[in-house]
Amino acid sequence: MFKDIIIGQYVPGKSVLHRLDPKIKIILTLAYIIMLFMLKSPLAYAAFAAATAALIALSCINLRFFLKGLRPMLFIIVFTAVINLFFTPGEALASAHVFRWTISVTKEGVRMAAVMFYRLVLLVTGTSLLTLTTSPLMLTDGIEKLLSPLTIVRVPAHEIAMMMTIAIRFIPTLAEETDKIQKAQTARGADFSSKNLIKRIKAMIPLLVPLFVSAFRRADELATAMDARCYNGGSRRTRLHESHIGKADILYASVYIAVCISVLALNAV
Amino acid sequence: MLETKNLYFRYRDEDLETGEVEYDEILHGINLNIKKGSFTAVLGHNGSGKSTLAKHFNAILLPSGGKVYVKGMDTADERNLFGIRSTAGMVFQNPDNQLVAAIVEDEAAFAPENLGVEPKEIRRRVDECLGIVGMTEFAHSEPSKLSGGQKQRVAIASVLTMEPECIILDEPTAMLDPKGREEVMRTIQKLNREKGMTVVLITHYMDEAASADRVIVIDNGSIVLDDVPKKVFAQVDRLRELGLDTPQVTELAHMLRHDGFDLPGDILSVDEAAEKLMELFGKMRK
Amino acid sequence: MIKAEHVNYIYQPGMAGERQALFDISMEIADGTLNALIGHTGSGKSTLIQHFNALVRPTSGRIFIDGTDVTDKKTDLREVRRRVGLVFQYPEHQLFEETVEKDIAFGPRNLGLTDEEIKERVHAASAAVGLKEKYLSRSPFELSGGQKRRAAIAGVLAMNPEVLILDEPTAGLDPRGRDAILDIIKQLHAQNPRMIIIFVSHSMEDVAKTAEYVYVMNRGRLAIRGTTAEVFAEGGELVKMGLNVPQVTLLVNRLIEAGIPLPRDVYTVKYAVKEIERLLR
Numbered sequence: 108m109f110k111d112i113i114i115g116q117y118v119p120g121k122s123v124l125h126r127l128d129p130k131i132k133i134i135l136t137l138a139y140i141i142m143l144f145m146l147k148s149p150l151a152y153a154a155f156a157a158a159t160a161a162l163i164a165l166s167c168i169n170l171r172f173f174l175k176g177l178r179p180m181l182f183i184i185v186f187t188a189v190i191n192l193f194f195t196p197g198e199a200l201a202s203a204h205v206f207r208w209t210i211s212v213t214k215e216g217v218r219m220a221a222v223m224f225y226r227l228v229l230l231v232t233g234t235s236l237l238t239l240t241t242s243p244l245m246l247t248d249g250i251e252k253l254l255s256p257l258t259i260v261r262v263p264a265h266e267i268a269m270m271m272t273i274a275i276r277f278i279p280t281l282a283e284e285t286d287k288i289q290k291a292q293t294a295r296g297a298d299f300s301s302k303n304l305i306k307r308i309k310a311m312i313p314l315l316v317p318l319f320v321s322a323f324r325r326a327d328e329l330a331t332a333m334d335a336r337c338y339n340g341g342s343r344r345t346r347l348h349e350s351h352i353g354k355a356d357i358l359y360a361s362v363y364i365a366v367c368i369s370v371l372a373l374n375a376v
Numbered sequence: 377m378l379e380t381k382n383l384y385f386r387y388r389d390e391d392l393e394t395g396e397v398e399y400d401e402i403l404h405g406i407n408l409n410i411k412k413g414s415f416t417a418v419l420g421h422n423g424s425g426k427s428t429l430a431k432h433f434n435a436i437l438l439p440s441g442g443k444v445y446v447k448g449m450d451t452a453d454e455r456n457l458f459g460i461r462s463t464a465g466m467v468f469q470n471p472d473n474q475l476v477a478a479i480v481e482d483e484a485a486f487a488p489e490n491l492g493v494e495p496k497e498i499r500r501r502v503d504e505c506l507g508i509v510g511m512t513e514f515a516h517s518e519p520s521k522l523s524g525g526q527k528q529r530v531a532i533a534s535v536l537t538m539e540p541e542c543i544i545l546d547e548p549t550a551m552l553d554p555k556g557r558e559e560v561m562r563t564i565q566k567l568n569r570e571k572g573m574t575v576v577l578i579t580h581y582m583d584e585a586a587s588a589d590r591v592i593v594i595d596n597g598s599i600v601l602d603d604v605p606k607k608v609f610a611q612v613d614r615l616r617e618l619g620l621d622t623p624q625v626t627e628l629a630h631m632l633r634h635d636g637f638d639l640p641g642d643i644l645s646v647d648e649a650a651e652k653l654m655e656l657f658g659k660m661r662k
Numbered sequence: 663m664i665k666a667e668h669v670n671y672i673y674q675p676g677m678a679g680e681r682q683a684l685f686d687i688s689m690e691i692a693d694g695t696l697n698a699l700i701g702h703t704g705s706g707k708s709t710l711i712q713h714f715n716a717l718v719r720p721t722s723g724r725i726f727i728d729g730t731d732v733t734d735k736k737t738d739l740r741e742v743r744r745r746v747g748l749v750f751q752y753p754e755h756q757l758f759e760e761t762v763e764k765d766i767a768f769g770p771r772n773l774g775l776t777d778e779e780i781k782e783r784v785h786a787a788s789a790a791v792g793l794k795e796k797y798l799s800r801s802p803f804e805l806s807g808g809q810k811r812r813a814a815i816a817g818v819l820a821m822n823p824e825v826l827i828l829d830e831p832t833a834g835l836d837p838r839g840r841d842a843i844l845d846i847i848k849q850l851h852a853q854n855p856r857m858i859i860i861f862v863s864h865s866m867e868d869v870a871k872t873a874e875y876v877y878v879m880n881r882g883r884l885a886i887r888g889t890t891a892e893v894f895a896e897g898g899e900l901v902k903m904g905l906n907v908p909q910v911t912l913l914v915n916r917l918i919e920a921g922i923p924l925p926r927d928v929y930t931v932k933y934a935v936k937e938i939e940r941l942l943r
Binding site for chain 2: 241242244272273275276279280283320325328330331332333334335336337338339343344345346347348349
């Protein structure tokens with residue numbers, strides 16, 4: 108499950124979006140999110156949604172992957188929309204009496220609910236565009252590069268990226284191990300499905316202790332294996348994949364920014 | 377290539393309650409000289425000190441007494457560290473716990489990246505070394521999707537990209553199935569025979585040691601046997617005492633000899649055993 | 663008795679990773695037998711043994727342990743798991759308690775036994791695996807590799823299973839440790855006349871030395887079964903499946919091809935020596 112959230116995301120491909128420099132993609136995704144919260148006019152909303160649809164088409168990724176990304180978020184999206192629908196004060200459209208309370212749906216409430224729904228759906232879609240077209244490694248690489256100016260103020264950019272890489276590498280291993288230990292303890296009569304919450308938490312101990320012990324052992328062995336291959340932190344390190352911002356990246360970013368400005372212009376209408 | 381001079385290694389063991397300090401001596405005065413281009417197998421049961429010895433060749437452990445030299449470089453001198461580690465590359469037992477990267481190709485690139493090699497040169501080495509271990513078609517795979525033998529070959533490639541002259545493998549097949557073991561052994565033999573690489577293989581599998589040109593048996597922190605495989609394996613009873621196996625055909629020949637039949641004591645392979653037994657049957661018919 | 667009837671298992675049905683792991687497995691294993699299950703990695707061995715204690719349910723087909731259908735949804739699974747003890751590969755990785763004693767007691771405690779009974783079980787189980795009393799009060803993490811493995815096996819034995827299944831119990835051990843574990847298996851077999859023991863192994867030498875009956879899995883099917891002698895007499899078939907055959911079996915087959923009238927079912931060194939000497943004298 109955990110595995111699917113983090114690495115099950117990337118869909119390999121050769122589209123324009125796949126080939127872009129990860130740094131550009133991360134920055135533009137941030138711009139996308141900021142834009143989303145600056146929109147006001149319905150026209151701008153429509154234009155922005157159309158631009159997003161164009162990006163999805165450009166990614167050559169089947170729409171169902173985007174829907175799959177939305178599914179776990181569905182509850183939060185609907186919940187937020189419903190809260191806004193009922194609890195926004197304003198001009199009542201309809202109201203009902205439940206016991207001693209009056210629940211009313213206001214005009215503002217409907218508007219807010221629609222806006223929240225729209226924002227959250229596009230927020231998930233927009234970030235999915237990044238994670239679906241960028242491999243976790245490219246992503247960590249991009250983050251490392253973007254954070255690297257901050258090493259001056261002692262942000263450990265390389266170490267953060269290294270930790271992310273190792274996490275990505277070990278998630279499948281640990282997921283498999285969890286499954287195995289869980290089965291082994293079940294074979295010894297452990298009950299992981301008890302309805303009693305306290306029992307269930309207690310049942311986790313025979314699973315978590317071996318998992319931690321193994322994680323520490325792995326960490327220790329990995330550290331030795333890294334030492335043996337002359338690992339010495341980020342300084343002086345070169346990279347196999349040197350990412351360079353090319354003409355295509357600049358062109359794409361320019362078009363992207365132009366579209367953003369146009370949408371903002373519509374916002375003022 | 378690799379040399380130890382009167383090497384001692386002990387762990388300091390302090391009892392927290394009584395404050396007593398004990399020393400747990402793992403290696404007692406090892407003197408060894410491993411020649412360039414040779415293939416040496418180091419045998420011994422678990423706890424004999426064989427892995428401790430291996431870790432000294434890579435400066436992962438430093439001697440408590442005596443000296444270890446890698447191509448003339450003293451492992452105790454910290455300035456030699458990267459030189460030693462890139463001259464004598466080390467592969468470990470657990471294939472899962474020595475891979476850092478989420479993609480095979482990046483794994484192979486890890487060491488030269490650390491050494492600050494030019495990207496173009498890294499590319500060349502990665503392609504070449506994945507080719508040597510036969511993993512080229514998996515360059516873009518995730519290690520977690522590979523078999524044990526394949527992971528171990530990636531681990532070997534990721535050491536080869538440092539272009540070492542010597543490779544030390546610490547029980548690289550202990551966790552593999554027979555197919556994986558064979559893949560790894562074939563790779564090791566290829567490195568030694570075709571690339572002229574000095575190989576030190578730590579193992580407790582006799583059949584693996586049989587392909588080496590020198591076998592060193594360690595027991596209780598000391599070298600007890602050191603010879604060509606044929607001479608070492610002929611000592612069936614001595615090996616059993618040391619908690620080691622002998623190949624089944626060697627044992628068979630040994631038992632037949634014991635019962636008075638005329639067979640050489642240093643038979644290692646099925647082919648050899650079949651040939652000698654046929655001679656014996658032939659003589660009998662006459 | 664274990665009885666499997668037409669067991670099929672499909673892994674992740676309907677998903678991208680769909681793959682049939684077991685094809686129409688039917689087998690019967692009699693009480694009091696010592697069995698080996700062999701096959702290359704991915705042949706379905708581990709999947710099959712997990713069916714025997716209902717950790718995995720078959721896609722179709724049924725499995726009976728002494729007449730109880732373990733594939734029936736109404737069957738009490740905890741009772742099945744008590745009766746069928748399963749020791750996983752590298753079982754020492756599941757140790758978690760503060761002391762070895764508590765760890766071995768984990769299974770019996772889950773069964774709801776009294777403290778008195780638990781204590782008895784722990785002592786009997788640790789004696790059966792040759793784990794010395796003095797280790798019981800230690801942390802399992804302080805033990806050596808071989809001792810850890812014994813403690814883990816004792817943890818399953820303490821459930822008093824009628825069937826004991828061990829998945830590659832000698833993996834990663836040196837010859838001494840391996841022989842110690844094989845001896846424990848043989849002793850358990852000798853001392854428990856009704857217990858079914860099944861062990862999975864990659865080492866044909868271990869199988870030859872230990873098992874009475876051998877089951878060979880190949881690509882999810884039960885390819886060969888029989889007594890150890892019968893199965894090793896099919897040396898050629900085993901080699902085709904990518905399995906290693908004991909060196910003596912290869913040697914004897916070579917000699918038979920060259921016209922020496924040796925029996926085909928030779929699979930131990932002792933037996934080979936006896937037969938060769940008989941012919942030479």
